[in-house]
Amino acid sequence: MPIELPNAETLLARMVEQIRPDLSERTALVGIHTGGAWLARRLHRQLGIKAPLGTIDVSFYRDDYGSRGLHPRPKRSDIPFDVESADIIIVDDVLYTGRTTRAALNELFDYGRPGRVDLAVMCDRHGRELPIGARYCAFTLPQPLPASRTLRLSRDATGTLSLRLIDA
Amino acid sequence: MRNPQLNKHGELQHLLSLDGLPLSILGAILDIAAPFTEVAEREIKKLPLLRGKSVFNLFFENSTRTRTTFEIAAKRLSADVINLNVSTSSTKKGETLLDTIDNLCAMQADMFVVRHESSGAPYLIADHLHATGRDHIHVINAGDGRHAHPTQGLLDMYTIRHFKKEFHNLIVVVVGDVLHSRVARSQLAALTTLGVPEVRVVGPRTLLPTEVERMGVRVCHDMNEGLRGADVVMMLRLQNERMNGALLPSPQEYFKVWGLTPEKLALAKADAIVLHPGPMNRGVEIDSTVADGGQAVILPQVTFGIAVRMAVMSMLAGN
Numbered sequence: 075m076p077i078e079l080p081n082a083e084t085l086l087a088r089m090v091e092q093i094r095p096d097l098s099e100r101t102a103l104v105g106i107h108t109g110g111a112w113l114a115r116r117l118h119r120q121l122g123i124k125a126p127l128g129t130i131d132v133s134f135y136r137d138d139y140g141s142r143g144l145h146p147r148p149k150r151s152d153i154p155f156d157v158e159s160a161d162i163i164i165v166d167d168v169l170y171t172g173r174t175t176r177a178a179l180n181e182l183f184d185y186g187r188p189g190r191v192d193l194a195v196m197c198d199r200h201g202r203e204l205p206i207g208a209r210y211c212a213f214t215l216p217q218p219l220p221a222s223r224t225l226r227l228s229r230d231a232t233g234t235l236s237l238r239l240i241d242a
Numbered sequence: 243m244r245n246p247q248l249n250k251h252g253e254l255q256h257l258l259s260l261d262g263l264p265l266s267i268l269g270a271i272l273d274i275a276a277p278f279t280e281v282a283e284r285e286i287k288k289l290p291l292l293r294g295k296s297v298f299n300l301f302f303e304n305s306t307r308t309r310t311t312f313e314i315a316a317k318r319l320s321a322d323v324i325n326l327n328v329s330t331s332s333t334k335k336g337e338t339l340l341d342t343i344d345n346l347c348a349m350q351a352d353m354f355v356v357r358h359e360s361s362g363a364p365y366l367i368a369d370h371l372h373a374t375g376r377d378h379i380h381v382i383n384a385g386d387g388r389h390a391h392p393t394q395g396l397l398d399m400y401t402i403r404h405f406k407k408e409f410h411n412l413i414v415v416v417v418g419d420v421l422h423s424r425v426a427r428s429q430l431a432a433l434t435t436l437g438v439p440e441v442r443v444v445g446p447r448t449l450l451p452t453e454v455e456r457m458g459v460r461v462c463h464d465m466n467e468g469l470r471g472a473d474v475v476m477m478l479r480l481q482n483e484r485m486n487g488a489l490l491p492s493p494q495e496y497f498k499v500w501g502l503t504p505e506k507l508a509l510a511k512a513d514a515i516v517l518h519p520g521p522m523n524r525g526v527e528i529d530s531t532v533a534d535g536g537q538a539v540i541l542p543q544v545t546f547g548i549a550v551r552m553a554v555m556s557m558l559a560g561n
Contacts, residue, residue, distance in 0.1 A: 131277060133277075134277075134289045134290070134291055134556075135289070135290060139291055139556075139560055140560070142560075143253070143557075143560030143561055144274065144291070144556050144557055144560040146270055146273075146274070147273055147274075148274060148277045149277060150276060150277040150279075150280050151277065151280055152280070157285075180290070183286075184284055184285065184286040184288065184289075185284055185285055185286075186285050
């Protein structure tokens with residue numbers, strides 16, 4: 075059955091409205107490469123967050139490194155604010171098994187001890203393998219996706235975001 | 243023929259030499275090293291990639307910088323590091339190299355970092371591991387005889403790319419004792435693979451290997467000519483300890499003709515960078531004014547060396 079995916083720009087606007095009431099002086103955003111970093115950049119601007127935007131690549135913290143090896147092109151993580159006591163929102167495009175979030179949490183704590191950490195995702199596709207949930211989530215798929223399908227955020231030349239389903 | 247450095251999937255299994263290493267793998271190591279440089283700026287300078295792995299530093303020849311940076315790299319990757327100063331232990335009692343290796347394998351070694359005065363010793367170990375069905379154990383050559391010092395060559399390439407961005411428009415000069423230098427061999431192999439259009443080697447005839455031109459380099463026996471218009475000047479250490487007999491009149495004479503002084507460096511491009519693998523002989527191959535000057539990138543080389551070694555170790559352990 076074909077799955078109707080909502081417009082990513084609409085979902086982004088929904089995320090902005092979900093997060094806005096909880097903003098404080100200590101709020102900082104950290105986007106997970108690559109889709110989460112795009113989203114975080116947009117959220118950061120639209121929410122007018124003062125702390126500079128952080129981005130992380132969790133390649134060095136993945137739990138499947140032993141079986142799959144190192145990602146061939148890891149990106150540089152960049153946390154340009156003091157993590158100590160900050161209220162951090164980790165931003166990712168899709169929440170699936172929760173393993174990426176676990177890796178991101180581990181990485182974040184190597185920079186310091188945050189005051190609080192929340193998770194914001196555009197889309198929840200079900201299939202959790204860890205006790206992880208998103209405080210902010212713009213869209214939950216009505217049915218879990220089969221493991222053979224990948225849900226991914228894309229960005230075109232104009233910067234417009236869209237959700238795509240890719241068959242393995 | 244089987245490439246002893248690659249596994250059956252064409253992935254890096256051991257790092258033995260930059261000669262014969264495909265461009266794709268060389269480039270991947272440099273790409274992967276870049277994000278590792280950021281770890282040094284963190285509160286907790288540790289990544290979990292080699293957690294639970296045992297890395298044995300097997301130094302059959304003395305080294306401070308290389309052994310230390312390998313140790314730091316492995317520790318930053320959370321490995322357990324065991325340093326064996328083999329020159330003062332079991333080999334003195336008559337144990338063969340491969341017996342030493344077998345014993346360490348029995349202690350569940352995952353990786354060997356090997357320095358040996360004999361060229362080819364790390365190859366011998368890699369072959370032995372393959373022949374005995376222990377392909378899950380990795381070998382990194384940390385310098386073998388006059389043959390190769392691949393991580394030094396890699397960190398030099400990383401340093402060049404950091405400061406010059408590209409390789410395809412550079413004039414790179416290697417100056418000094420190429421004959422005794424495993425560093426130079428690794429540098430020349432990497433520069434050629436990375437597509438540097440003009441590589442020059444400069445030095446006295448007695449310290450350049452015969453037929454060095456066959457490595458695709460231009461040979462200059464005049465330092466001024468060699469340095470003219472260069473983007474990168476890679477100085478080599480004069481290897482007193484490897485020299486038998488009278489290849490040179492004296493260190494003072496050498497400095498006069500082949501030492502890098504500010505006046506000679508002025509012949510290179512104004513934004514040329516100067517590299518040296520260390521340890522430096524000030525006043526022999528390099529003048530202090532140059533070594534401590536704004537064009538020297540010798541200390542960044544050391545820092546990048548840690549990231550490059552982290553990249554190599556985590557690539558190997560993941561393959």
